[in-house]
Amino acid sequence: MTDDILNSEEARKLRIAGAFIRHVIEKKHPVTEKQRALIKDALTQAKAESQAAGEENQEAKTLDSQEQRKSRQQSR
Amino acid sequence: MSANEPEEDPSSPGGTWGEADIIEVTPRINSFVYSKIGADHGEDVVQETLLAVCKGLSRTKAKTKRQFLGWVLGIASNKINDALRRKYVHSLVEPLEEGSFLTLLEASQSGLPPGVFEDAKWLLNLIGQSRYPCNTLLIDHFLHSLEHDEIAEIYGLSSPDAARMKIVRCLEAVRKMLKRKENL
Numbered sequence: 001m002t003d004d005i006l007n008s009e010e011a012r013k014l015r016i017a018g019a020f021i022r023h024v025i026e027k028k029h030p031v032t033e034k035q036r037a038l039i040k041d042a043l044t045q046a047k048a049e050s051q052a053a054g055e056e057n058q059e060a061k062t063l064d065s066q067e068q069r070k071s072r073q074q075s076r
Numbered sequence: 077m078s079a080n081e082p083e084e085d086p087s088s089p090g091g092t093w094g095e096a097d098i099i100e101v102t103p104r105i106n107s108f109v110y111s112k113i114g115a116d117h118g119e120d121v122v123q124e125t126l127l128a129v130c131k132g133l134s135r136t137k138a139k140t141k142r143q144f145l146g147w148v149l150g151i152a153s154n155k156i157n158d159a160l161r162r163k164y165v166h167s168l169v170e171p172l173e174e175g176s177f178l179t180l181l182e183a184s185q186s187g188l189p190p191g192v193f194e195d196a197k198w199l200l201n202l203i204g205q206s207r208y209p210c211n212t213l214l215i216d217h218f219l220h221s222l223e224h225d226e227i228a229e230i231y232g233l234s235s236p237d238a239a240r241m242k243i244v245r246c247l248e249a250v251r252k253m254l255k256r257k258e259n260l
């Protein structure tokens with residue numbers, strides 16, 4: 001047997017058979033309503049967290065630039 | 077992934093992924109996880125995977141559907157390994173070895189081209205007779221159509237070529253073993 005086994009006719013047949021097996025599993029386990037709800041909730045939460053982090057970051061930047069301005073004024 | 081899947085993803089130019097994309101790959105997550113650890117334990121693992129995908133969505137570098145699926149299945153693979161480490165899942169690939177799964181396959185074979193069901197039984201035999209990590213490698217390659225680079229990443233192999241060689245060796249070993257058994 002050579003490395004070419006993965007390009008052989010047998011491997012091609014096994015890939016088709018594998019796709020059939022996968023299809024059967026996917027058919028038996030479609031996306032559930034519970035999974036859809038979980039995705040929706042998790043994305044909403046992730047978005048809120050990212051917005052909060054962005055706002056915090058913006059606030060920190062504003063404070064930082066205010067501090068820098070103050071410091072520059074004082075040094076003058 | 078398989079050759080017949082689109083290389084590019086016109087619906088997500090620049091790799092902006094959302095709810096619809098996650099829902100689209102969820103059956104693949106289900107089959108990836110359930111083919112390795114079954115539905116009983118797999119449900120929690122799929123849930124953990126979905127949460128991690130949603131949380132990490134803004135950080136993915138995937139630009140195409142194929143890359144996106146590879147990223148998602150990589151996360152699923154990590155979650156399976158976590159479950160194995162935490163010992164609430166004890167074994168891999170049992171679900172495919174159960175007689176009930178073969179019955180399910182048999183019931184689903186109508187309309188298939190001739191020989192596919194027999195090939196599927198042969199593939200299940202090859203997987204069932206292999207030990208870890210060969211069994212999961214064969215599942216990842218033949219059932220889930222993962223590319224060599226994706227397999228290399230999941231299994232911590234040095235290169236796509238190392239992954240290809242590993243799959244070849246696994247196939248070679250299990251075929252030899254089955255041949256020896258036949259000759260006994």
